[in-house]
């Protein structure tokens with residue numbers, strides 16, 4: 137079976153629909169076809185300086201949501217990044233192969249450091265993508281299911297794998313991004329030109345999996361649409377409506393053509409009303425199952441401990457090989 141690895145940051149109380157449709161949904165399908173590893177990347181979350189108690193709570197809530205969304209501990213390995221020390225260890229080796237300018241060209245770094253301000257930007261934020269490369273390469277992943285915004289980080293990962301392999305001999309699988317075009321960039325409901333994001337300017341632009349359903353309904357009803365009244369799929373000129381259609385299609389399995397035909401002659405209000413129902417019906421069971429996992433933190437921690445063990449059995453072998461290749465003396 138081909139190997140897959142992906143990660144998600146515990147930087148919010150809830151994942152949003154962009155995280156789910158761009159990434160997590162594909163994780164759930166790929167656990168059937170791949171040897172699958174998924175991690176809650178708490179070390180990455182440290183780059184935004186979270187409150188310790190909040191980080192701890194969000195890490196568990198993230199794992200609970202992933203199980204609730206359909207990751208099955210029998211079918212995949214879900215773990216917490218910091219439980220597997222090899223991630224930070226391999227990241228150091230890769231840091232020593234990454235150009236300073238190369239890291240400086242990462243657009244997510246440039247955007248985030250601009251937002252944080254030069255004085256508050258840490259070295260951790262700078263090397264964030266190198267830690268991400270370590271996450272992936274440790275598991276010899278063939279494929280990495282992510283949204284469009286991760287493409288550049290995956291390009292860096294591939295470059296680092298190739299560089300290591302040419303310098304020290306074949307050690308790492310060079311991973312391919314797995315980006316499903318239709319849902320790779322879910323847009324902000326209030327600003328359809330931008331991606332849905334936890335750091336959006338207004339909370340009304342994003343739909344959180346765990347938020348009260350009446351709020352979800354309100355947000356969908358007040359989503360920015362476009363002038364005109366026709367329901368057509370035209371991402372260039374009608375980004376708002378097209379985004380709603382994308383979400384609708386993804387959650388129901390219906391095609392965009394089928395939807396536009398069904399809404400021919402109807403208005404935006406009809407579309408929004410029905411989509412709100414679809415989204416609520418989708419999140420309700422996830423909310424329920426998330427609560428169930430969070431109600432039993434001991435059991436949740438146990439599942440994560442098992443995942444961490446399984447992950448380490450792979451990552452420790454890869455790290456030992458990489459350490460050996462670069463010339464580190466193995467402890468006797």
Ligand code: TYM
Pocket residue numbers: 141142143144145146154155156157158159160177180267268269271272280281282283284285286289319320321322323331332333
């Ligand atoms: P993060 O936590 O920001 O996002 C998790 C996943 O959600 C996707 N995503 C979206 N997809 C479609 N539309 C959107 N609006 C949208 N917003 C977010 C992201 O592309 C991502 O797949 N750097 C990563 C975490 C990471 C990682 C890894 C990923 C760390 N190590 C190793 C893959 C492999 C991140 O910030 O994801």
